[in-house]
Amino acid sequence: MSNRRPLLISIFLLVVLFAIGVTVYYQTKNMDWYRPLITNALNRITGHVVSIAKVTYAPMSGLFTLELQELEVLSQDPTEPPMMQAQETLLSFSPISLFSGTPQLSSIKFVNPQINLVLREKAPLMERAQDTAMASDKKLLSELGVGLSDLRIGRITVQNGILVILDWDHPEGRTWVFDHLHMGIHSLSPTRASPLAASARYRSIPFTVNGNIGPLPDTLDPFAMPVLLSLEAKSIRLKELQEILSTDTIEVKTSRGYLTTLLHGSLNQGLQTSTWLQLDGLELNRTDLPKVVKQPPQSLKNTIFDRFTNKGEKDTLDLAFRQKSVLHMNWYGTPRLEFEEFFIYLDGPPILEAKGWVKNQWRGPLELDVKILNQIDLAKLPWPADFPLMGVSPSGSFKLNGTWPNKITYHADLDLTKTIIDLSPLEKIADTPMALKLSASQTAEKILIKELVVTHPANPENSVTMSGSLTPRLQLKTVINWAMKDVANYYPVTENWKGSGLMKLNMDIGRKSKDADWVAKGLLDIPKGKVGDVEFSKLKLPFAIDNKLLNIPHLQAVVAGGQVDIMGLLDLSQKPLLYESQLTVTAMDVGELPKQPDSQTGVQLEGYLFAHGTINGQLDNKTFLPTGSLFGQGHILVEPGSLSGLDHNVFYQQKTKESIISDENKALYWNSLEAEVTLLDSVVSLDNIMIDSSQTQISGKGSLKLAGKGEFDLDVKTDFDSKQGFRKNFAVKIIDEGKKSALRMQPKLQ
Amino acid sequence: MPIDPNYETVIGLEVHTQLRTKSKIFCGCPNKFGAEANSQICPVCAGFPGVLPVMNREMVNMAIKTGLAINGQIKKLSVFSRKNYFYPDSPTGYQISQYDLPIVEHGELFIDLPDEPKKRIGVTRIHMEVDAGKSIHEGIVGASWVDLNRVGTPLLEIVSEPDMRSSEDAGAYLKKLRAIVRFLDVCDGNMEEGSFRCDANVSVRHYGAEKFGTRTELKNLNSIRNVMRAIDFEVDRQIDLIESGDKVVQETRLWDANKNISRSMRSKEDAHDYRYFPEPDLPPLTLEQSHIDDIKAKLPELPDAMAKRFQDEMGLSEYDAGVLTAEKEMSTYFEEANQIVSNAGKKNAKATANWVTVELLGRLNKDGLSIEDSPVSAVNLGKLVALIQTGEISGKIAKKVFAHMFDDGGDPEKIVAEKGLKQVTDSGSITAEVEKVLASHPDQVEQYRGGKTQILGFLVGKVMQATRGKANPAMVNKVLKEKLG
Structure with a gap:
């Protein structure tokens, strides 16, 4: 018997230990009694209503780890979806801190979370975040004597999350969904920057973000949070990329896409961004054009080539975009985006440079100076069928400033000499000199042309000056001084006129009401000229166009020493x-x-x-x-x-x-x-x-x-x-x- | 100096210094000059797809050192960018460089010009970048070869402000900068081997004009002398163009040192032509202040500080101090020689400086040698100066000894002993010789005593002749005067 006793005692002890273990496990496994405590704490910290389905002990994820199941952080606006939902949230605590009275999180892990951010113009996202953070900090400080700025978290992990950004101010309600979101942040603290590594997909296109954030600012102001992040998206999932880039009228194909962006600084000090976007082997095909080759006007036939790409061989493009800008955003002011560099490259060289700034996500004031650096073959780009320019693009610059919709002003100074213009019957072949200066303004209601001057750079006496309004009611005053012999260069149908002499045309064009037909009234004055073989002088041709009827009340001219007087009507319909x-x-x-x-x-x-x-x-x-x-x-x-x-x-x-x-x-x-x-x-x-x-x-x-x-x-x-x-x-x-x-x-x- | 008094020359220099790191900038390949072609390359050097660069810590430290040495602001955040251009010896199709956020900005250095106060030249920036390979055209018909050994060599590009107004300014700037990088031991400063390369941006403008003229960039400048000659040629060329009603075209020009002319190479690119964007494979470089402070604490003494010490502590002239600190090897040589003199109990840095700058440099220049190639070691020169200072040999004898040392090498003490050149300082033997000379020249003695004291020199000469130059001239003088009453 004595030999069996130790064995029996051992078995008994094992059974007792097992029973204790099972009891402890089940007691600790169900830690739901912590749920109200944690829920209240999270309510205070986030400033939002927080709900948790269940709290359990998760020893497999760490000795001092709690698992929050079905965590949900509701938005303050009940019409908005919850700010965050996480299937599992694992909170691990530093063992030592558990005995200090202020438990410190050693790690937080969100499993399968979904974060919903709603963009609203009247309550910008960042400002709401700032409000929430500062309010939470004050609450915690008053209650615990410890604020969020004392926070130190060893590691924050997001596993397989989804980030949904909803732009509710957009008329069509745009939505961006970033899925497969994985992120790790190490050592988040107010004393030093924390390494961050993340990856996600946008419409199946993967991208990565690496860098540092922090240290957490004392004020917890998200505008003051320093970041140094590098975003990169490489050329995979081209089909998806093409779908993103294509529009209703333009089908995009590309053989390579690449995006990289570096962000550094903070929003209130200026967040500097440098971006490079590259699309190689790009094909841009219009889907709204018939699959036939449009025949150019006879006069331009030898000067252009097929720009409509649905038929025949198509050269691909290498398009790249580079920008360096600083985004300023603070509590009181509207966001201001300042472009230090902004270039568009086509097939290697830069074609366009812009400098300036915009405020309030393009809704506020803006000032942009755009310079054309290199002219391009316009046939490379998919213009609409009625686009009037062909051949080589204009050179020069243009400027935009103002506030939309209050008033945007445009200033352009362009040389269209190399450009072909097809505004039938106005047509200009390449290498016919033409310069254009425009000063105009636009509001939601009207477009005003302060001055539009078209000149012949080689012959400055030729000019077209136009001013007035385009909308809401057409009302333009036009003065044309042009040598008759040069008219055919821009208005080829007059070639058979074989005219000469300096033409002066004063014309007012307008509409009596917004939708009425246009009317015109003016006087053509040619002091001395010739049409065909007929010489004339003192030609004065007053005219009025109304209801598609051209009325010439009294044309006067001196022909062969005699006076010619004509009254006429021409039915333009x-x-x-x-x-x-x-x-x-x-x-x-x-x-x-x-x-x-x-x-x-x-x-x-x-x-x-x-x-x-x-x-x-x-x-x-x-x-x-x-x-x-x-x-x-x-x-x-x-x-x-x-x-x-x-x-x-x-x-x-x-x-x-x-x-x-x-x-x-x-x-x-x-x-x-x-x-x-x-x-x-x-x-x-x-x-x-x-x-x-x-x-x-x-x-x-x-x-x-x-x-x-x-x-x-x-x-x-x-x-x-x-x-x-x-x-x-x-x-x-x-x-x-x-x-x-x-x-x-x-x-x-x- | 301006070539035409109506025009002002404006020069800015871009200097590429190859850093003396053991390995290349982004990989572990050795960073050595002169190896067999394509023997020091790896997939990173060759730009294979998928390889990732790893930053060389030593290079960053060298960049910081250089920045501190020119009083520059060391930026806590600097970013590498891709500079996109195609060239056969750049296998990646881009160069990793720094664009808008370089590691150093707003530096300065002071140049020394003869008979002029020190002149400040601003340094706009220093940035880190990687060198390209080499295309080899010579000796190959119908093809060119590419040697990628140099790919990945760490470079610092040091960009000056357009503060220089003459080729002399440019020469002095380069000498000072080269001295600094050599003192720092970050670059060997060898222009001929290409480890210290310079491109010069040159323009001219009418005196008083605020706006700069159109600049041209001069390349292929493989010595300071060529830099100066190319600048002078370019200034002349630009003035001629303007005077004849033509315009200067912004372009890159290649200097032909054989013909002493520059010729157009290509139109000059603007920064946007290179399509810079942040290098995605290298994280931005962030520096802790403590790291910068550590490097600052370990900086060696730099030429300007050393020159000042030479003046303040050794009593050297500004000129001598400048010459002795123009090259690290020169200053090291001088200090070593002077230490020997001091060890002999005779502190006379001026004498040492004189021997280095006059006798030694004169002979080195004559023989086309640099200080590193000097047949006379610093120790031996110090010993020679010490022999003079202790009165063991006269200056005249010392020159003979020096010539022997230079031609045949050797320790001056041994040469003096072997050749019996030791100066006679024994007053007894000098007195005996003096008495003999006085006895054999009674007329001169009488003349001296009659008031023609300048005859003393003749008598000294006779004594020196009798002692074959070994007598100490000062003692001879003294004894003669005593005997002559």
């Missing part, structure tokens, strides 16, 4: 354009008019023309040159006048046979010639022709084609002495067949 005009010509020296190139007979009308009549016809919508049918009626008087190149001796003497009456050294003179003129398309009909000279009266009618052919039936009465071989009364037919020096005359029987 028609295609081709329809016009009606009334024309008066006074004392025009017909001989000074250019010779009709189609006239082969050598017979030319000379003398002083007086005429009045109406002309109705059609004009090409682009070139404004006559096209289609033409109808005119009027009365002409040539007084005195002559037909040079006509042999009057043959005309008066020949009686019986057909004769050629052309002779460049002879002429038929008269005191006056009158006729009723009808113009129909290319045929001019002359009725009631009355030619009166001292000894003859010629009457008749005839017609003349503008191509140079015509026939006239004339009755001639003379007082000539028949002994000299002249006829007294006779009738003739004059025939012009367009043959050189061959105006024929056929005698007619009386």
Whole structure:
């Protein structure tokens, strides 16, 4: 028996120890009686309502470790989701501190937490955090004599968390979700910086953050928390990256993406950020364009190449962005972001540099100076179909400042010489000089152009100056001074005008109401000029455009020494354009008019023309040159006048046979010639022709084609002495067949 | 000095100093000059994908030392950046450098110019960066070779303010800076081997103009003399351009030392062309003040402080002190020699300085040697000066001994003994010789006694001749005067 006794005692002791162990485990395992204590403490610390489902002892995670299950920190705004929910929160305590009366956390670990941050303009996130932290600190100090600034935590760990940022102020309610969030912070304390390492994913794109935060500021002001963090996202998950970058109208493909950002400083002292974003092998395809190649205008055909990339080979781009800025944010002021450097690179070299600052997340005042450093081939970028610029981008600079929506002002100084402009019918080919200076302002309600000046750098007398408002109601005053010979460089359809002279155009353009058609009123003044072969002077062309009707109340000009007055109407809504005009010509020296190139007979009308009549016809919508049918009626008087190149001796003497009456050294003179003129398309009909000279009266009618052919039936009465071989009364037919020096005359029987 | 009195020259220098660390900046490869091509490289040097740089602590310490030596502000936070450019000898396609947050800012140093007060030259910044490899073109037809041994060599780029106004200023600045890095033992300062390289930014402007002219950057300057010549050439060239109505183009120019001309190399890039961004593979460098203080406490004596000590404690002239502290090796030599003289119980630093700056340097220059190559060691020169100071040999004899030491080497004491050059200081034997000379020159004795005292020199010479120069001239003088009454 004695031999079995120790064994029995041992078994008994083991059973007792096991029973004690099981009892202790179950007693400590359920530590829910700590829950109210911890909940209250967390309420005080966070300033938020905190709930915990259960508190247990978690010896597997550390000897002095409590596990809080289903921790939830509610937002102060009941409409917002909970600030944080964590499936498990493990709190480990320093064993020594447990005996000091002030337990110190050696580590906190959040397992599967979700943090929800709501961005609200009226209660900025950081300011709310600051409020909360400072209030908590005061409460703790008053209750425990120990504040948050005395906090020392050996390690804070987040395991597999989710960070959700909700921008509730955005009209579409933007949301950013960062998942797979893992983070470790070592030795968080008020005395030295704490290393931080984190990784997460944004829409499946992984990124890392490494660096230091802290030391915890005495004031617990999050604005004063120093940070030194480096963020990096490398080129994986390209499909997801492409989805992020693509828009409704532009499909983005890239073969490499890379982002790195360094942040250092503190918000109240200035948080400096340096960012580099690089997208290599980038393809930008518009999804809103038809899959056809748009044909450039004929005049630009040889100067541009296909910019629409849905067809044919596409070069990829290497696009990079670099910025260095300082973000200032403090309790009282609005955040201010100051750009020390801001560059955009395309295929290597920098193309754009910006300097300046913005406040209040782009909602506040801003001041940005943008400089174009290198011009690019605009075809590389996916512009909308109606984008008017092609070829090489403009050079120069522009400036924005002001506050949106109160007032933003723009100043631009651009050279568009290398740029092709397609604002049909305004078109400019490459290397045609053009400079643009703009001073404008914009508010939510209106866009004002203080001054827009377009000049020809090589010829400064050419300028277009514009000022006025674009919105809410178009009201622009435009002054154009431009040499007619240069107009075709920018307005190619006028090439056939073959104009010269300095054109001065004063024009007011506007709308009577916001949605009404635009109206214009102005005066075109050309002191001396030429259109085609016709020279003119003192041209004044007042005009008004209203309801798509161009009204020319009184065009005046001096042509060939005579006065031309025209009243006209042009219907701009028609295609081709329809016009009606009334024309008066006074004392025009017909001989000074250019010779009709189609006239082969050598017979030319000379003398002083007086005429009045109406002309109705059609004009090409682009070139404004006559096209289609033409109808005119009027009365002409040539007084005195002559037909040079006509042999009057043959005309008066020949009686019986057909004769050629052309002779460049002879002429038929008269005191006056009158006729009723009808113009129909290319045929001019002359009725009631009355030619009166001292000894003859010629009457008749005839017609003349503008191509140079015509026939006239004339009755001639003379007082000539028949002994000299002249006829007294006779009738003739004059025939012009367009043959050189061959105006024929056929005698007619009386 | 300005070449055209109507124009003012403005010069700023960028000096690249290769640091004398044992290993390279970001890996463990040895940092040595002259090894077989591509024998000192590893995947980090060769820019293999996936490799990560590890910062060399010693380099940071050397940068701090240099910054402290030029009274610069050591920045507690500095950041490495990638400077992106393609060059065949840079395998990564970028250089790791420091851009907007360098380790040192706002330094200064004072240059010494003949007959002018010390001039302050500001140092804008010192930043750490990595050197590139070398492209080798010579002796290869239709190809170039790349040696990556130099990749990863730690460099400090020391950028001056545009405070220099002449090539002489630039030369003095480089000498002072080279002396400093040598005193600190952070760089050997060898321009020919490229461990101390200089690029000069040069512009001219009309006197009184506030705005700087367009600058050009001069490269391939492998000696201080070439730096000065290239600057003078460039100033002339720019003035000629302006005078002829042309404009100076901002560009990088290459100095051709054989032809003494510079030629255009490429248009000068701006900083934004390099697309700098923070180096993601290296964390920002943060320094504790205590670390800086530790280094400061261990800084060696620097040239300016040493020169001041030489003047204050040894009574040397400013010029002599400047010459002796221009090179670390020179000052070390001088101090060692002077210590020997002091040990002999004769403190006369001026005499030692004279022997170093006049006799020794004169002979070294004549033979095209540097102080490191001197055949006369500091100890032996000190012994020689000591022999003079103790009166054992005369200055004249000392020069003979020195010439022997320089040509054939040897200890001066032994040379003096072997050649019987020891000065006669025994008054008995000198008196005997004096009496003999007086007896054989009665006319001169009479003339002296008649008031023509300058004849004494003749008599001294005769005694010295009789003793073959070994008699102490001061004693001869004294005995002669006694005998002549």
